[in-house]
Amino acid sequence: MQITPLAIPEVMLIEPPVFQDARGYFMESFHQQKLGTALGRKVSFVQDNVSYSERNVLRGLHYQRPQSQGKLIQILNGEVFDVAVDLRRKSPTFGQWVGQILKSPQQLLWVPEGFAHGFLVLSGSATVLYRVTAHYAPENEHTLAWNDPALGIHWPLQGTPRLSGKDQQGLSLQMAPVFD
Numbered sequence: 001m002q003i004t005p006l007a008i009p010e011v012m013l014i015e016p017p018v019f020q021d022a023r024g025y026f027m028e029s030f031h032q033q034k035l036g037t038a039l040g041r042k043v044s045f046v047q048d049n050v051s052y053s054e055r056n057v058l059r060g061l062h063y064q065r066p067q068s069q070g071k072l073i074q075i076l077n078g079e080v081f082d083v084a085v086d087l088r089r090k091s092p093t094f095g096q097w098v099g100q101i102l103k104s105p106q107q108l109l110w111v112p113e114g115f116a117h118g119f120l121v122l123s124g125s126a127t128v129l130y131r132v133t134a135h136y137a138p139e140n141e142h143t144l145a146w147n148d149p150a151l152g153i154h155w156p157l158q159g160t161p162r163l164s165g166k167d168q169q170g171l172s173l174q175m176a177p178v179f180d
């Protein structure tokens with residue numbers, strides 16, 4: 001399993017071994033012991049999510065506080081620009097963002113607890129599967145503004161993004177509850 005820390009090192013690209021043969025390929029997209037050893041911590045997922053979106057849809061930036069969710073993101077079809085924002089007040093990268101193009105199920109992204117997460121669909125459509133370490137708690141969910149100038153996220157926009165009503169009303173970093 002290849003682990004590549006990104007610019008914010010707790011956010012990592014995970015590339016499990018892929019077993020190719022004349023039929024196609026097989027891979028273990030999640031193996032608790034192997035991932036735990038690679039990340040240096042136990043990871044227990046309690047919920048799987050799948051979302052389907054069309055081009056230019058931007059979902060996020062979401063997080064739960066408390067009940068913060070670690071997320072293992074895997075794109076099943078299409079291409080997205082995936083973003084994580086560090087909301088851990090004591091972190092040296094607090095308020096910073098990291099982006100990663102995901103376009104193969106063979107490359108997964110680990111976003112730990114304490115981060116806001118979202119993605120922009122770059123292809124005609126995208127199907128994203130992600131496993132989370134805490135159950136959905138809508139009463140504790142918050143939305144960070146995708147376009148907050150204080151974050152300065154360089155979304156590779158192809159026109160105006162398509163947002164949910166909730167995501168059109170995200171909080172600025174200054175106003176958003178963060179993790180102490």
Ligand SMILES: Cc1cn([C@H]2C[C@H](O)[C@@H](COP(=O)(O)OP(=O)(O)O[C@H]3O[C@H](C)C(=O)[C@H](O)[C@H]3O)O2)c(=O)[nH]c1=O
Nearest residue numbers: 049051059060061062063071117118119135136164166
């Ligand atoms: C997240 C979630 C949503 N829902 C219901 C609530 C709404 O009726 C409907 C759509 O929810 P929402 O608009 O919040 O879905 P997304 O905008 O894709 O939210 C996700 O977007 C970004 C990319 C994330 O990282 C989060 O994990 C997640 O919040 O699904 C559930 O029933 N369970 C859930 O775990």
